Amino acid sequence: MSDELQAIVESEVESLGFELFELKRGGSRHRPALDVRVDRKDGAAVTVDDCARVSRALEARFDAIGTLGERYVLEVSSPGIERPLKTADHWRRFTGKKVSVLSPALGGRIEAENVGIVDQNGQLMLRLRTAKGEEKQVPLAEVKDARLVFEW
Numbered sequence: 001m002s003d004e005l006q007a008i009v010e011s012e013v014e015s016l017g018f019e020l021f022e023l024k025r026g027g028s029r030h031r032p033a034l035d036v037r038v039d040r041k042d043g044a045a046v047t048v049d050d051c052a053r054v055s056r057a058l059e060a061r062f063d064a065i066g067t068l069g070e071r072y073v074l075e076v077s078s079p080g081i082e083r084p085l086k087t088a089d090h091w092r093r094f095t096g097k098k099v100s101v102l103s104p105a106l107g108g109r110i111e112a113e114n115v116g117i118v119d120q121n122g123q124l125m126l127r128l129r130t131a132k133g134e135e136k137q138v139p140l141a142e143v144k145d146a147r148l149v150f151e152w
Contacts, residue, residue, distance in 0.1 A: 005067060012057050013038055018050070021079045033073040034058075043093065046078035085146040088124055091117040094148060101128065102145040105138045111149055112136065 006023060013020045018038040027033030038054055040046055055076040062068050085091055085099065095116045102109040112128035117140065119125075124140040 008061060008065070008067065009034075009036060009058065012061050013054060016054055016057060017041055018046075018054060021083075027073060030069075031071045031073065032068050034068070034075065036074065036076045037079050038076060039079055051076045051078070081150045082147050085114075085148065088117055088140060091126060091140070098149040098151060099128070100145075100147055100149050101126070101138070101143060103138050103143045105142045106136060109145075110136075 005025070009023055010020045013036070017040070019041055020036070021039045022035075022037040024035040025032060026035065036054070036058065038046060038050070040050065055074060058074060058076070062072065062074070085094065091114060095114055097114050098111060099114045100109060100111050106128075110128070110130065112130045115127035115129050115135070117124055117126055125137045126140055126143065128136045128138065130136065
């Protein structure tokens with residue numbers, strides 16, 4: 001994906017008070033498709049109205065500059081209830097929440113409470129607490145996949 005397209009989307013999303021969580025490009029050369037995932041900076045849930053507002057702003061910008069042509073598909077949504085955790089900021093924001101973490105350092109995938117993230121000698125370490133109360137630490141760099149766990 002071009003850096004120019006990424007910059008355009010980030011600029012529009014940020015100007016509306018949202019954070020660009022993820023941007024994926026697919027489709028074909030003649031009918032490109034963009035999947036834009038946004039999050040609210042205030043931590044509130046992203047609403048359908050929020051997605052519509054971001055979508056309208058992006059459409060206006062794309063149409064004005066012609067970056068994607070006339071036949072593009074744009075989908076704007078939230079990261080979801082069981083959203084991926086990718087950055088240290090995500091881990092900090094969701095301290096105290098139940099997470100599913102895949103890491104060789106943990107021996108595979110575990111579900112645990114996100115106790116927090118700490119800097120140990122320049123290495124970011126995740127602190128996790130299992131259902132049995134066992135504390136585990138894993139380097140953030142060794143996490144292959146992580147997401148929130150939705151509990152009914």
